[in-house]
Amino acid sequence: MPEMNKFEDLSMRRKRAHSRLLALKSKVYEGFLAMEAAAYADGALPKKQKELIAVGISVVKDCESCMQWHIEQAASSGASYEEIFEAIEVGMEMGGGRATVSARFALEVMDNIGLSQNQ
Numbered sequence: 480m481p482e483m484n485k486f487e488d489l490s491m492r493r494k495r496a497h498s499r500l501l502a503l504k505s506k507v508y509e510g511f512l513a514m515e516a517a518a519y520a521d522g523a524l525p526k527k528q529k530e531l532i533a534v535g536i537s538v539v540k541d542c543e544s545c546m547q548w549h550i551e552q553a554a555s556s557g558a559s560y561e562e563i564f565e566a567i568e569v570g571m572e573m574g575g576g577r578a579t580v581s582a583r584f585a586l587e588v589m590d591n592i593g594l595s596q597n598q
Contacts, residue, residue, distance in 0.1 A: 486591045489544050519552075527556035531566040538570025538581040546585045551592055560594045 483491065500508040519529050530553035537545035553563050567585045571578045 484591070486547060486588065489547050493544055493548065525556075527553060527558050527562075530556050531558055531562060534563060534566040534585070535570035535573065538567055538578050538585055539574035541574075541577070541581045543581075543584055546581065547588045550585060550588045550594075554589075554592060554594055560589065560596050563589060563594065 519526050519533075524532075530549050533549040534546065534553055537549050550563055553566070558566075564586075567582050570585075571582045574581065
């Protein structure tokens with residue numbers, strides 16, 4: 480069996496934790512999921528823009544799982560490579576030097592999901 484890459488491992492761990500929290504009937508997690516659905520629903524800002532905001536915040540927070548999730552969600556909501564890249568740059572500016580380390584990971588996520596410039 481081939482070794483799982485970092486991105487597959489993050490996805491698998493996130494899905495496993497999600498399933499476990501649902502199986503445990505966590506009221507807090509159910510509340511989090513409801514809040515997440517409300518936060519990313521189209522409103523004055525469309526889902527795509529909200530996901531781009533989350534990409535920048537994820538870079539500042541240095542949350543690899545968050546970066547992976549929100550970059551994937553932004554791309555599936557129609558965000559281009561350039562839009563996601565600029566969201567990463569905003570996160571770098573807001574987070575200073577430490578955020579450049581997160582930005583490197585975010586670029587790897589974009590490569591992993593097949594996003595390329597000028598798509």
